[in-house]
Structures are given as structure tokens and as C-alpha cells.
Amino acid sequence: MTYIIHGATGAQGSPVYAALVAAGHDVTAAVRDPSAFDGTAVAVDYSSVPSLEAAYRGADGVFIHLPIGMPDQQRAYAEAIVTAVTNAQPTRVVASTSGYGAATDDDSPVSVLVRGLRASGASVAIVEPRLYLENLLLPTVVAPLHDEGVLRYPLRDDYAVSWSSHLDVADVVVRLLADHSVTGSVAIGALPALLGADLAAGFAAHLGRDVRFEAQDPDDFGALITPLFGAEGTAPVVAGYRWRLTQADDVIDEARSAQKLLSLEPRSVSQWLRDVGV
Template identity: 60%
Template sequence: MTFITHGATGAQGAPIFSLLHAAGHDTTAAVRDTAKIDGKAVSVDFDSAASLTEAYQGADGVFVHLPLGSPDQQVTFATAIGDAVAKARPKRVVFSTSGYPLALPDGSRTAHGILHDRLEKSGVSYAVITPKTFLENLLLPVTLDPARVEGKLRYPIREDYAISWISHLDMADIAVQLLTDNVDVQGVVTAGALPALLGDDLAEGFSAHLNTPVNFESQNPDDYGKLITPLFGAAGVEPVIASYHARWSMPDERIDESRSAQMLLGVTPRSVQQWLRDMGI
């Protein structure tokens, strides 16, 4: 089978590219710079439906997630991808929302919602994976180092705030299942831990893996923002801080179990301890 994988040099696409290649599939990375890929690659431009259409021609499956950008840029990307899918008509498309919502609180569609709608209208077989929050956020030095050195897992969520955490490794397992063995599953597939995890649950996983006591500490979002600003810059951090402030007014971030990967695919996400082990932490 032939597959096109977007983001094959990044956190989401790379493990999918690797799993498909390891399974013996004809796998091509769709990237801006083909020199960064050790394997088959095709250069694509997310602004160009023609470029994407050419890449998708004849593919059995395409994995895609929207690149980072302003809301307007992401709408442009979503429109180009949707147009390319409608024209090239690959046999299957799997799209990850990367944790972004399909709609805003006022009901207006985000770029991710626009692409979801375009895939639905295309008539092409598709699935949309909707994770909440990635475990890899906990690997930033500002979080991982205190857990290792001080036994304090600090993160800007309330102590009673439950999240259906998911790792990029689990996302890859789900995406590959949807591209290969479960092509009959259509529409939204939620991805994350069931039951959802509290901060204490995360700390317990770290404790078991590091073989030392680790306790969770709820962190002020602004304090967290100050720590990550040197890593991402003030402009990049501003929306992140805003998202964590918003979480303080939300009850939780639990996935819909009826549309979960556990229910639809029989895929259960790794425990925190297993994820840390598989990441080689």
C-alpha cells in the first residue's frame, strides 16, 4: 500500500512514517524540505492545492495535520488540503486536529473544523483524530527537570482537573490502524486516556518510572509562561498561557468514550509509566 505522511520530520508525523515503513508499506514523506528525510519524500506547499494534489495522486492513504500558523494561515492550509483531496481522491485520509477544537465557543468553525467539513463533503473515506493534550508537553525541561531533581511535577492545571492525556506514540498507533486495518471507521475518533488523569495520576507514573517519589504541584499559568518564554519567545507563548488560563474555568478535558479509539479500534493508550519507558526518559 502507498501512503503519504505529512509532518514526517515532526513529533506527530515521524512515528507514523516509521511505523508504516516498518510494516513494509510504500511510504512517502510530504515535507517542504526533502533533504531532511532519510527515505522517500516529496516536496509540498501547503498554500498550493496543485502541489498537494500531485502528491496525493494514487495514494492509498494520506495522514495530515495542519502546520503551525496564524488562524488565517491555517484556514488557507485547510482549504488547500481540502481542495487537493477532492481532486486527487486518495483512497483514505486520516487527519489529526492536534488538540485544536473543530469549533469556537460561538459555534464558528476553526481551520480544523473547516478541513473536517471539507473531508466529509469530499466523499473520500476519512477519519479525524481529536486528541486533547499531549503527554510530550511534560518533557519540556521546565517540567521534567524538577520532577527528576526535586520530585515535583509542576504543571499549570488545577489539582482536580482531569485530562484524557495522549502521547504522540499512541497517536501514531491510532493513525496507522485507521489507515490500514480499520478503514471502515469514519468520522471523528477521540484519542486519550480513559478514565481521564489527574495531576496526581501523572506524578504516580513518573514516580514508578523514576523509582523515586514524585508529587504533583499545580502551577500558576503566568509562572509557567515565564519559564517557557526563553524556549518559544513571547509571541509563541502568549496563546499558550491564555489556553491554560481558560482551563482554570473548565471542568475537565475528557474525551467522548463512545467515539474513542478504545471503543472503535480496540487501541488503549500507554500508561504514563509505559510511555516514559518507551520514550527512553
């Protein structure tokens, strides 16, 4: 079977690509510059319907997620992807919301992508993770963890989240590419959802030392990550964590969970840390 994987050099796509290759599948990375990729690749431009359509045509499965960019740019990418899928009709499409919500009545890039794919006529499944555990490996988070035994992050102490890792998402994507019986949305994340204290306990168990969670002000978090992502990249992140301060929690619907639909459990924090070699 031939699978086309977007973002095969990045955090979301690379574990999907690796898992499919390990399983012996014919896998092609959809990248801008195939010569820079160590493996089978095809050149695609997210803004070019013909290049996307050529990559998708005849594929047994395609994994899609939007690259980082400004909203207008991402929306244009989403529209191009939807047109290409509609025209090419690959056998199966699995797309990730990348931690963002997909509404039925707004024009956010992820919503445009999800609505369009569902109307494309192809067999489609949408994976919906929440916050990624990999966020906890940012240098600005790791430094106080190492120096003070403090896991500092911009969430309230009582804010429960169905955290998951990129490895968990890859497990679900690979299953959905093969199992066409599940369509619609598949939520990915921990159930019961995790509090900050639960995250700290997972780190403590793995590291063999005391770790405590400390809620951080989103603006303070933003000041620390601005040197990493720039002011433009940081602003929406900070806005997102400010918004979370107004919400009760971020817990997935068990009825649409990977646990319920696919019998796939996400890794515990300590298991994830072992698997990524921390």
C-alpha cells in the first residue's frame, strides 16, 4: 500500500512515517524539497492544487495536518488540500487538528480543512489531540525542572487536560489509515484527564526525584518562549493559555476516544518519557 505523509520531517509526521516504514509499507513523504529528505519523497507545495493532487492520486492513504503559519496562509492551504483530495480521491484520508478545535460554523483554518475533507467524498477520519506532552520538553520548562524540581507550566492547578504525545497520535493515525471502518472524529488523550500534579508525578517516577507542579502566568511563559519562537509565533500561544484560564478543563469525549473506538490507550507520562529517551 502507498501512503503519503505530510510533515514527515516534523514532530507530527515523522513518527507516522517511521511506523509505516517499520511495518513494511510503501511510504512517501510529501515535502517541499525531496532531495533534502532521507527516503522516498514527492515535492508538494501547500498552495498548489496540482502538486497536491498529483501526490494524492492513487494513494491508499494520506496523512494531513496544516503547517505552522499565519491564519490566512493556513486557510489557503486548507482550501488547496480539500480541492486536491476532492479531485484525486485517495482511498483514505486521516487529518489531525493539531490540538485546535474544529467548529462547524467558523472559518478557522482547521475548521475549513475538516469541513472540506468531510464533504470531499473520500473516506475520512479526523484525529483530535489536545495538549502535547512534548510541550513539557521545551528548554524553558526543562530548566526549572532540572534546577529546582519544579514543573512550571501556564495552566491552573485544577485544570485537567487529556494530554497525549506525538507517539500516541501516530499510533492512532497508523491504525486509522488501515482501518476504514472508523470515520468521523477520534479524540486522543488521557482518560481520566491529568492535572499538573499528575504530570509532576509522572516526571518524578521517571527521574527518581521529587517534582512538584507550579502554575505559571501565561505572560511569563510567553516572555520565556519569545526568544525561541519570535513575537509573532508566541502571541497566539499566550492568547491560547489565557483563554484556558477561563475554561473548566480540556477533556476528550470518551464516546469518541481512541480508547473506545480503537482500543488504543495513550502512554502514561512516565512511559512516554521512557519511549522518547529522556
